[in-house]
Amino acid sequence: MLMCLCRKGNVLTGSEWNRTRDRLVQALARLGFREDLGEAIAKNLGSPKAMERMVSYLINVKPRTEELVVDEMLAICSEIDAWKEKKASEQANASYNEILTADEIRKAVEFYQSLE
Numbered sequence: 001m002l003m004c005l006c007r008k009g010n011v012l013t014g015s016e017w018n019r020t021r022d023r024l025v026q027a028l029a030r031l032g033f034r035e036d037l038g039e040a041i042a043k044n045l046g047s048p049k050a051m052e053r054m055v056s057y058l059i060n061v062k063p064r065t066e067e068l069v070v071d072e073m074l075a076i077c078s079e080i081d082a083w084k085e086k087k088a089s090e091q092a093n094a095s096y097n098e099i100l101t102a103d104e105i106r107k108a109v110e111f112y113q114s115l116e
Helices: 014-030 034-044 049-059 066-116
Strands: 006-008 010-015
Touching: 014 034, 014 049, 034 049, 034 066, 049 066
Parallel strands: none
Antiparallel strands: 006 010
């Protein structure tokens, strides 16, 4: 099954995702963990950038237990979710501000028209 999660220009491709997943699986294998753990972590992280963060963690920290690996995966997922929520909130706020601005402009126009 080809995962289509990575952008190359405006076209989605799975090759970067596959390469990054392979690096993650290899990093875990070098630490003595099973390949299926790497596959599961890759699926949960979802993006090459998140998997690269995990690979960096594995290389620098060298965790000794699956629990530490999974805990880091959950922390990365949590940070990504918080970032997505922040961006959605910013977008909603920007839309709301546009509505307020448009309403203020409409009221100002009506006010100046009433003076004529």
